Amino acid sequence: MDEKYAINLEHVTRIYKRDEFEIRALDDITLRIPSAHFVAIMGPSGSGKTTVLNLIAGIDHATSGRVSVGDEEITGMKERDLAGWRARHIGLVFQFYNLIPVLTAFENVELPLLLTNLRKAERRDHVETALKVVGLADRMDHYPRQLSGGQEQRVAIARAIVTDPTIVVADEPTGDLDAKSAEEILSLLTELNRQFHKTIVMVTHDPRAERFVDTVYRLDKGVLVGVEPGKAARGASAADARA
């Protein structure tokens, strides 16, 4: 694998079987995402965006082809190994936040750290730092029902980054939010990318996302139909040129 790429999908096909039907969600896709890039995967419903994300996150298996993340090929990993790998390398953000309702913001963010060997005090430090990064240090004792949608998504982002993963994958992170909250979440993800050099892969329908990302990968019917620089990248190039 080429080391400059954080994520490398080579000739990946994913076929789902639903009763007697075979659904080809991805058809021979080859896709490379460089390290520390913020990328969006866009396309109409059923184009295979979430399938790509699931393969990168190691929660789904390719029917054929190779998926490599960092310097590890995860295609052939067993579920037990994949679980450990996900805990170390992947932070997941979902459209509907998927926070545990009986846990406070603090406890939700702490959850992935329970898989580590960190002591309680160390876990507390990590959680407080993550919540500070997303601007919710003052809400750590709140339960999800006591937070707005945007705040819940921020907690979900804190939970995704608290273990300091290599890659953050976000599935429609603004899909359930109003315009203002969506902008804030996109800005936050951009900040994580710029400040902490996280590789962020985001699936979205939101056209506003193009302004924030480095690259847009367009899918249609399971096929990669285009790779375009995002407006953020174009803006950065212009700024570089001016400099």
Add this chain to the structure above:
Amino acid sequence: MKYTGFVFKSMFRSRRRTILTVLSIAVSLFTFSALVSLPAVANQILADSASGLRVACHSKAGVTYSLPEAYKQRIAVTPHVEAVAAQSWFGGIYHEVTDQFPNLAVDAEEAEVMWPDWGVSEEAWKRFRSLRTACLVGPATRSRFGFHVGQQIMLRGAIYPFNLTLNIVGVMGGKAPPNFMIFRRDYLREAAGQPGFVDTYWIRVDRTENVAQVIASLDEQFSNSSSPTRSESEAAFYGGFLQSSRTMFQLMEILGFIVVVTIGLVAANTAAMSIRERRGEIAVMRSMGFPSRTILALLLAESLLIGLAGGVLGCGAAYLVLKFLWVEAPTIVGLGAIRMPPSILAETIVIAALIGIFSAYVPARSAARRNIVDALRVVA
């Protein structure tokens, strides 16, 4: 330990459901432990009170038939017999008809040798021998009626057509049946007009290995008399009283297990519902990297705690109720107190744990192994 808080919080996510589940397990285990305690206690009482050296000799026709007083001398000279004490059932009641307890007349001179394991002090035995109206009471009867040493009481005859006035000179303990009262047989004989009959002879044998020989010898000795005898060990004698209750005890045990199985199924249904509602959360946790076995362990721990809470509650309630009954109605066929033995306590707690684990195992295992993508799709 780091998952303790998570398990407790998950357990109380639906407080009402958890409380109702705990209560249903508690009620079923209350029923189970109370039902199963009765036969266990009966067996325990036999084991506790019976001596390997004592033999009961009664009429072959049954324990309600009498034997001639003259047998005592013949029994006493039988090889390996150390002592013989005659016993007659008075069956008196204290105040009301419900105030019944086993009261027996025994030979005063032989009583101490016959029942040295009944925890009676030497001084009390001495007073028992010296006072014709003396009686000794077991601890359950004493606490039931508030008796104390020095108190004079009157027993109303229910079988005999007269009342007896007795003076309490001591309290029995040790292996004595806790609800027994014994008094002197010479007092009963005199009041009854020297009838010349006794209900049972208690025989103390010199060594346990000679018990069988003594039993055979006694029954052979009286086999051609007008009152043939049937001799048996003390455990077998008391066991005979319980025989009529055996079927009921078996029914109780079966009912107890049916209740447990039923509540196990109800708990399984509740656990399945609870876990089903959390499939999305479980999928999210697995996507974070929680291994299936950790998820399974967390779900089982939660269910185990619910089961144990129900077990402790049900078992504790049964223990207290039986303890209360021990004071208020302390007999099983006149032999002893109804108390929950430690073995039943332990058994009930283990069953509670098993209900907890097995009720959740199948849905928990299924949820922990479910395909993450499929589970997340359900949430979305």
